[in-house]
Amino acid sequence: MLGDFEVFVDSQPVPAEAWVQRRATDLVKLLALASGHRLSRDDVLETLWPTLSPEAAAANLHKAASYARRALGDRGAIVLRGGVIELAPGAEVSTDVERFERGDIAAYRGDLLPNDPYAEWTLGPRAALRERRLEVMRSQGHWEEVLREDPADEEANRAVMRRRAASGDRPGAARQFRALTEELSRLGLEPSAETLALQRELTRGPPVQATRLLDAPVEGREQELASALGALQRAAAFDGTTLLITGSVGIGKTRLLEAVLAQAEQFGFHTLRGAGQEAEGRTPYAPLAEALDPLAERRPELVGALADRAQLALSRLLPSVRRPDGMAEEPVERRLVFRAVAELLDRAAAERGVVVAVDDLNHADEATVALVHHLARSGTGERGLVVAASGAEPRWRWRSVRSNAARSHRWRSARPAGRCRRKPSTSSRARPPATRFSQRS
Ligand SMILES: Nc1ncnc2c1ncn2[C@@H]1O[C@H](COP(=O)(O)OP(=O)(O)OP(=O)(O)O)[C@@H](O)[C@H]1O
Numbered sequence: 001m002l003g004d005f006e007v008f009v010d011s012q013p014v015p016a017e018a019w020v021q022r023r024a025t026d027l028v029k030l031l032a033l034a035s036g037h038r039l040s041r042d043d044v045l046e047t048l049w050p051t052l053s054p055e056a057a058a059a060n061l062h063k064a065a066s067y068a069r070r071a072l073g074d075r076g077a078i079v080l081r082g083g084v085i086e087l088a089p090g091a092e093v094s095t096d097v098e099r100f101e102r103g104d105i106a107a108y109r110g111d112l113l114p115n116d117p118y119a120e121w122t123l124g125p126r127a128a129l130r131e132r133r134l135e136v137m138r139s140q141g142h143w144e145e146v147l148r149e150d151p152a153d154e155e156a157n158r159a160v161m162r163r164r165a166a167s168g169d170r171p172g173a174a175r176q177f178r179a180l181t182e183e184l185s186r187l188g189l190e191p192s193a194e195t196l197a198l199q200r201e202l203t204r205g206p207p208v209q210a211t212r213l214l215d216a217p218v219e220g221r222e223q224e225l226a227s228a229l230g231a232l233q234r235a236a237a238f239d240g241t242t243l244l245i246t247g248s249v250g251i252g253k254t255r256l257l258e259a260v261l262a263q264a265e266q267f268g269f270h271t272l273r274g275a276g277q278e279a280e281g282r283t284p285y286a287p288l289a290e291a292l293d294p295l296a297e298r299r300p301e302l303v304g305a306l307a308d309r310a311q312l313a314l315s316r317l318l319p320s321v322r323r324p325d326g327m328a329e330e331p332v333e334r335r336l337v338f339r340a341v342a343e344l345l346d347r348a349a350a351e352r353g354v355v356v357a358v359d360d361l362n363h364a365d366e367a368t369v370a371l372v373h374h375l376a377r378s379g380t381g382e383r384g385l386v387v388a389a390s391g392a393e394p395r396w397r398w399r400s401v402r403s404n405a406a407r408s409h410r411w412r413s414a415r416p417a418g419r420c421r422r423k424p425s426t427s428s429r430a431r432p433p434a435t436r437f438s439q440r441s
């Protein structure tokens, strides 16, 4: 009955053609499933023909018994006696269900009576047998089997994640986690705290560090340095912000940005940096691609944990991200690119913190400025800091980046790292969001 319905009499299969009447097979199945292969007459009538009148049901029973005896080739195959109906009381009856219940796992070749999926009386036993099999699979550590039955089983998913990570396949562990979250979200659920903690533990990898460009110690600038490092400390305490550094050519913006990156490294953060390159034109996203590609290249599991759509969006941006298998090369909307970048940074921030530094934003393309704006506004996590340096007003929507940074509190919506010291000659309108360098007198 497990996987299929088949009857053997003296080891010989009863041919399918012998079962001319469905009610005959139903009666045999029901009795084979019953404990001791016997049931009261009333139970049989009520189970198989609940909607029929007692007379009609009784007539059905007699016909069913008669056809079943004929199919099984024995008058004693169905016995009705004293209000009880029995299956072959004079013979030895054995079923795969019983063998399975006695511990023979191989007897479970499939679900109970799969050709009667909706028969009311099969539902309970089918579910119970399936659950029992899952328990055995769990106790024997056959986690892949458990997942085939129940892809949302968290224990099995955790076990597979652990196994993959132990064999050095961190991206595989990340993919497993992702499959689980997708499965759970289909059910309107989220992974448990235990699974989330495991995900963090298993996929935590080494930090990705940006190359240092300037090493000379910072002289003076105590106030700017203190406010910039304060922003970083807040980010380390899960209160990330966006930091804008503005000031005229050669005044030390890159130097300050370097100081923030160096300190972030001390904190164990990922440090990512890119810059607008005036000489290279305004290639869309170039500074952010430069900043993020090392992360994607060295920590592919962070990318692998993202949904296929996000990976597709990133593959358009970052040379190290491959287009997911089975996804067509198609245009990706800007908002999907923004979201994918935010999600990747979110993973990096959640893992160990991240600083994304974009230098020379005034030489960046419109898409980069818009994406920096997006990161400042919508945020990508809590342990993150966006640092943007700009020698002049970038051509694109700079003002709104600035006002976003000004309003914010967390990385989600950034906040100014420090008060600017205005040059005496600047206009009276303060520009609070940016750390602004004034000429030293
Ligand atoms: N406070 C400082 N202490 C020590 N060196 C500094 C300081 N500020 C700037 N410098 C040095 O001055 C030079 C120019 O600084 P930096 O490149 O940081 O300026 P910038 O504002 O980024 O310039 P640009 O507008 O061209 O990008 C660098 O060699 C840098 O090391």
Ligand SMILES: [Mg+2]
Pocket: 253, 254, 255, 359, 360
């Ligand atoms: Mg510079």
